[in-house]
Amino acid sequence: MRTTKQLLGAVSALALVAMSSAPALAAGTSAGDTITNNVSVSFDVGGVAQNAATASDIFTVDARINVTVASNDTGNVTATPGGTQNVLSFDVTNLSNETVDFDLTASYQGGTGTDANIDEENALFFLDGGDGIYNFGQAGSDDVQVTFLDEMAEDETRTVFVVSTVTSSAVDGETFQIALTADAHQAGATGLGAEIEATSGGNNVNAIDFVLADGTGVGGAEVGNNEGDFAAIGTLEVAGAVVTVAKSSRLISDPVNGTTNPKAIPGATVEYCITVANAAGAATATDVDVTDDLPFDVSYEASFGIFVNGDELCTNGAAGGSFSEGTGPSGEDQVLGDLLDVEAGQTRSLYFRVVID
Known part of the structure; x- marks a missing residue:
């Protein structure tokens, strides 16, 4: 516990300046400190100096x-x-x-x-x-x-x-x-x-x-x-990714018409296009995995393969992905593929072909 003493009496201007220039912290004097004030009064009797009379005051600093x-x-x-x-x-x-x-x-x-x-x-x-x-x-x-x-x-x-x-x-x-x-x-x-x-x-x-x-x-x-x-x-x-997924198909050929105005008949080849788009200003979508469950009435065309990271038109992709037989939730065949990160305003695609049974 600290004690501060102050003597009442003459104080020089220099002392006042010195006191006022001391740095002050926000907290101030610590709570629990005691401040003691001593006073001394001198006097004479019949021209003879007498013993000074003294008094003190002590109080405890409160907590602010x-x-x-x-x-x-x-x-x-x-x-x-x-x-x-x-x-x-x-x-x-x-x-x-x-x-x-x-x-x-x-x-x-x-x-x-x-x-x-x-x-x-x-x-x-x-x-x-x-x-x-x-x-x-x-x-x-x-x-x-x-x-x-x-x-x-x-x-x-x-x-x-x-x-x-x-x-x-x-x-x-x-x-x-x-x-x-x-x-x-x-x-x-x-x-x-x-x-x-x-x-x-x-x-x-x-x-x-x-x-x-x-x-x-x-x-x-x-x-x-x-x-x-x-x-x-x-x-x-x-900052979330605003991802939209679209899936479309287009006829490539059929056994009767070839590539000229093909129809969706048994034996026809169909190309599936899956696009993954992220909205402008959104966060980048990472670890983008595509899982496509094939209908039971089509067969995966292995000779064409799987292409990943194509553009929004499902072109310019790179060979990748994998075919998994019978691993779907109801035993469907599956086409699997990992896409690169899809940044804001970007579209990536996966595409492959099947044959109608």
């Missing part, structure tokens, strides 16, 4: 509880439909003149997406290991999972990552505003201490009173000033 939360993200953060690693970054700063625990909660605050497509109630919190980058679970990472911030010192700032799940129902371009709220609790106990509440009644000069001095953040569980909590918002924006 204050906290801020700020988003570290510039603009919206990309989220993936069905993804569980959608990360928002926040700084929590203890502006109190007391060491404080802070409870953490995440809440949905709006956006173009619906609350049903974001699982913020089960969001996970991770304390940054010092590099400002979420890399929990990776080799060399010092990030740790937490449920609250333990024993935050005066003027200390910690970076917290809020990691949430976006459902697979979320579509490209939807936004989700997520608030991180930090709520002040008493430090010193094992685990999260009791929530700090403002001390009512008059000032107790011999004990620490609590004064809640926080401002109003944005959204979250807080409702206004002087509530002991603060919130800030980060925004997730879904």
Whole structure:
């Protein structure tokens, strides 16, 4: 415990300047410190100096509880439909003149997406290991999972990552505003201490009173000033692939007419064309696998083969893919093929031929 003493009396202008130029931290004098003020009065009796009369006043510095939360993200953060690693970054700063625990909660605050497509109630919190980058679970990472911030010192700032799940129902371009709220609790106990509440009644000069001095953040569980909590918002924006699939067929030849105006009769050759398109501005579709179940009344034409990564007209493809006999859900033959990544505004195709039985 520190003690500050001040002697009342003549103070030079130089001393006043020196006192006013000392740097001030946001927290100020620590709660629990005592401030002692001594006074001395000198006097004479019959021209003879007497012993000075002295007095002292001592009081305990109270706790001014204050906290801020700020988003570290510039603009919206990309989220993936069905993804569980959608990360928002926040700084929590203890502006109190007391060491404080802070409870953490995440809440949905709006956006173009619906609350049903974001699982913020089960969001996970991770304390940054010092590099400002979420890399929990990776080799060399010092990030740790937490449920609250333990024993935050005066003027200390910690970076917290809020990691949430976006459902697979979320579509490209939807936004989700997520608030991180930090709520002040008493430090010193094992685990999260009791929530700090403002001390009512008059000032107790011999004990620490609590004064809640926080401002109003944005959204979250807080409702206004002087509530002991603060919130800030980060925004997730879904970047999903908008994939459409089309399948068409064209007659190549038949046993009677050849390639001149062929008809769909037994023995005719038919070319199937499967196109996979991704909308402009969407996220790239990766690991694109095509599985085509052949009707029972056609036979795969192995002499033509399978072509993949063709254009939207099913031309200019490269030989690839595979034929799998009887592996369909009802025993159908299957044509399988892997396409390259389909970027925004791009179309890739797979095509092959069959003969009508």
